[in-house]
Amino acid sequence: LIAKIGYRRLHKQFSELFKKIENAHEKGRSAIQAYAKMTPVSAHLSATAQFKFEEFSKKLKIKKFATSLVDRFIKHIKTAADLDLNKIRIIALAREWQVDENDLLVLAMHATREGLLRLSWELVCPHCRSTRETSERLEDIRKAGHCDVCEVDFSSQDPNAVEINFRVQPSVRVVTEAVFCAAEAAKKDHIKVQLPLKPGESWKGSVHLAPGLYRLRWVGEKNQYVFQLDPKGLKEGTIEWDGSSNFVGHEESYNQVTFEIANSFQQTRLFVLEQMWWAKDLLTPGKVFSLQEFRDLFTEETLGIGTVLDVGEQAILFTDIVGSTEFYETTGDSFAFSAVSKHFDELFKVIREHKGAVIKTVGDAVMGAFNDPSDALKASFAMQNIFVKNQKDLSGIRIRVSAHTGPVLAVRLNSPIDYFGATVNYAAKLQALCGAHEIAFSEKLYETYKALFKDEAVNAEMKSIQISTRKKTIQGYVFNMKA
Numbered sequence: 001l002i003a004k005i006g007y008r009r010l011h012k013q014f015s016e017l018f019k020k021i022e023n024a025h026e027k028g029r030s031a032i033q034a035y036a037k038m039t040p041v042s043a044h045l046s047a048t049a050q051f052k053f054e055e056f057s058k059k060l061k062i063k064k065f066a067t068s069l070v071d072r073f074i075k076h077i078k079t080a081a082d083l084d085l086n087k088i089r090i091i092a093l094a095r096e097w098q099v100d101e102n103d104l105l106v107l108a109m110h111a112t113r114e115g116l117l118r119l120s121w122e123l124v125c126p127h128c129r130s131t132r133e134t135s136e137r138l139e140d141i142r143k144a145g146h147c148d149v150c151e152v153d154f155s156s157q158d159p160n161a162v163e164i165n166f167r168v169q170p171s172v173r174v175v176t177e178a179v180f181c182a183a184e185a186a187k188k189d190h191i192k193v194q195l196p197l198k199p200g201e202s203w204k205g206s207v208h209l210a211p212g213l214y215r216l217r218w219v220g221e222k223n224q225y226v227f228q229l230d231p232k233g234l235k236e237g238t239i240e241w242d243g244s245s246n247f248v249g250h251e252e253s254y255n256q257v258t259f260e261i262a263n264s265f266q267q268t269r270l271f272v273l274e275q276m277w278w279a280k281d282l283l284t285p286g287k288v289f290s291l292q293e294f295r296d297l298f299t300e301e302t303l304g305i306g307t308v309l310d311v312g313e314q315a316i317l318f319t320d321i322v323g324s325t326e327f328y329e330t331t332g333d334s335f336a337f338s339a340v341s342k343h344f345d346e347l348f349k350v351i352r353e354h355k356g357a358v359i360k361t362v363g364d365a366v367m368g369a370f371n372d373p374s375d376a377l378k379a380s381f382a383m384q385n386i387f388v389k390n391q392k393d394l395s396g397i398r399i400r401v402s403a404h405t406g407p408v409l410a411v412r413l414n415s416p417i418d419y420f421g422a423t424v425n426y427a428a429k430l431q432a433l434c435g436a437h438e439i440a441f442s443e444k445l446y447e448t449y450k451a452l453f454k455d456e457a458v459n460a461e462m463k464s465i466q467i468s469t470r471k472k473t474i475q476g477y478v479f480n481m482k483a
């Protein structure tokens with residue numbers, strides 16, 4: 001009888017748990033969070049801890065954050081279950097609370113600086129998403145990792161291999177560490193196809209899939225094939241893949257897809273097609289590196305020498321002063337210095353206001369980066385609007401602006417966290433297309449965000465320009481902002 005009652009109770013608890021997990025899954029939260037909601041809060045806050053929270057709350061409110069957001073955040077840190085605080089999922093929380101993701105991220109950064117939270121860099125297995133190594137400093141991230149479970153070696157350079165984690169400072173609240181695999185959903189309904197294939201064996205077919213991000217992989221092999229399924233996508237296609245190459249980070253979008261999968265390995269391998277439900281909640285280095293607040297608050301953070309991180313797509317913007325040599329000569333060094341400094345201040349302000357970051361300055365040129373390419377576009381117009389309209393205040397300094405978007409690598413080069421690669425190079429080369437009061441956008445940036453230009457470019461005259469250098473043709477759309 002006791003066993004029966006015990007079993008019934010257990011059964012009831014489990015069915016409640018599964019119901020919660022299912023509900024959470026529908027709302028886009030993870031199973032872990034749903035489980036965490038059921039576990040009792042282990043922290044009983046002492047009077048000292050209570051006082052600390054009040055102090056933090058005051059300090060954060062002074063920093064122009066919305067009172068309601070600070071209150072909600074502090075309450076979460078105080079009362080959430082330990083499992084929810086091992087890894088504070090900023091993006092998932094922002095969605096759940098219906099607040100701006102950037103606002104919550106910046107709040108978490110300030111809370112870290114105030115001593116409430118702790119920031120760490122995690123090297124994550126790109127297959128199962130479990131943390132293989134944690135570093136307190138960006139500089140200490142190891143270049144290579146290994147996952148015993150998935151039997152794969154990986155590098156910090158692999159897309160999504162590094163994640164940022166916010167935790168509570170133990171001096172504020174002691175949270176029991178939990179070791180779990182972040183991708184291990186209680187129900188594996190994210191797996192759509194799982195098929196053992198012998199060497200040389202193949203599978204052809206199609207699967208009914210809901211819109212979303214998917215990946216193909218082989219258990220025990222590093223390569224992956226990531227693609228997007230979007231009913232609005234124009235392309236209908238066949239994905240042919242034998243696992244010998246990697247397609248990650250620049251995913252193709254299909255409206256409908258059929259598969260032709262072949263095992264090119266020496267052994268029988270388990271082929272897996274799965275939905276990447278966790279991908280939208282990743283707090284990746286690219287998301288923080290392109291935020292000015294991060295660069296201002298964490299000035300000591302630097303990439304290790306030789307470390308390369310894939311920061312995904314970033315929009316890169318360059319500015320430069322037109323006729324600077326002449327300007328220095330006619331105005332004199334001392335006047336030129338103060339005028340150029342003022343010009344930098346104006347540009348930095350615009351970049352910050354458009355959720356971007358100043359990556360570096362090179363002479364009179366500024367290089368900025370934006371997570372959302374549309375912000376780069378808006379910032380470009382905002383900059384030229386200021387410089388065209390306030391010529392007198394800005395000592396007659398005239399600038400050119402160029403912008404492009406694409407995959408970028410983060411390295412330690414001319415700044416502690418510099419951006420590097422073909423996208424950066426092309427954004428800089430676009431400068432050759434434009435002169436004073438002009439903006440040159442790459443074809444890619446223009447074509448993708450065409451709709452936005454209608455509002456922004458009312459006073460701009462647009463033309464398509466192409467120039468050929470020895471090796472490459474540069475083509476872009478140039479906007480002249482002369483009023």
Ligand SMILES: [Zn+2]
Binds near residue numbers: 129149
């Ligand atoms: Zn793994």
